Amino acid sequence: MIKMxxxxxxxxxxxxxxxxxxxxxxxxxxxxxxxxxxxKSTLLRCINGLEEISSGRMDVNGIMVDAAAPKKTRxxxxxxxxxxxxxxxxxxxxxxxxxxxxxxxxxxxxxxxTPKEKAVQKGETLLKRVGLMDKRNVYPSRLSGGQxxxxxxxxxxxxxxxxMLFDEPTSALDPELVGEVLSVMRELANEGMTMMIxxxxxxxxxxxxxxxxxxxxxxxVEDAAPAQFFSSPQSERAKKFLHQxxxx
Numbered sequence: 144m145i146k147m148x149x150x151x152x153x154x155x156x157x158x159x160x161x162x163x164x165x166x167x168x169x170x171x172x173x174x175x176x177x178x179x180x181x182x183k184s185t186l187l188r189c190i191n192g193l194e195e196i197s198s199g200r201m202d203v204n205g206i207m208v209d210a211a212a213p214k215k216t217r218x219x220x221x222x223x224x225x226x227x228x229x230x231x232x233x234x235x236x237x238x239x240x241x242x243x244x245x246x247x248x249x250x251x252x253x254x255x256x257t258p259k260e261k262a263v264q265k266g267e268t269l270l271k272r273v274g275l276m277d278k279r280n281v282y283p284s285r286l287s288g289g290q291x292x293x294x295x296x297x298x299x300x301x302x303x304x305x306x307m308l309f310d311e312p313t314s315a316l317d318p319e320l321v322g323e324v325l326s327v328m329r330e331l332a333n334e335g336m337t338m339m340i341x342x343x344x345x346x347x348x349x350x351x352x353x354x355x356x357x358x359x360x361x362x363x364v365e366d367a368a369p370a371q372f373f374s375s376p377q378s379e380r381a382k383k384f385l386h387q388x389x390x391x
Contacts, residue, residue: 149163151197175187178384208221208224247266296327309340312328
């Protein structure tokens, strides 16, 4: 579903991603772990086309983006990739002036040109799926952080993405609200959704992920099964990271 070959990303003189080579298979759940500033979020943003890759090439569900290709070709392919990928951010990014249902169906109507009645039906199905049908006509300001994030997940799912990308979806939440978001993500995993998840939730990564990518200093330092990574990390950097996060 995702293949990256020799991906570099730099902002001016700051090289954030350094020769990323990796693949994610269909229905695979990959957790991306690592210290702050290691390039995890930038990796997801490059996959989704929110950041342009500086060099290298990537294939997302059969759509190729090559940094060396003409700009028009790159832009066209990035637009196509965005329709294939759902992105859930750390901050919920809901429209404050729109109700829950209107947030969920906005892109269906504006991007996919779905008739409103059909979009509403689909939106209601998704709100049931994330346990928020009773909040259908409520504005985001009346929701808890966990509820807002579940609306954000429903909104991403509305576009029927082939791949879901989660960028630290629980890090802005109060601890008691984390579980409700993780349970929705667990359900998606059980249904076979292809997912890449940047997270600090170690227990969740260990239980749900098929693979762990551990990043440090812009590189993928380890790529391992959860059992192997958590019990016997190979690199000193991963050992130090796990020692710090598991002791907290």
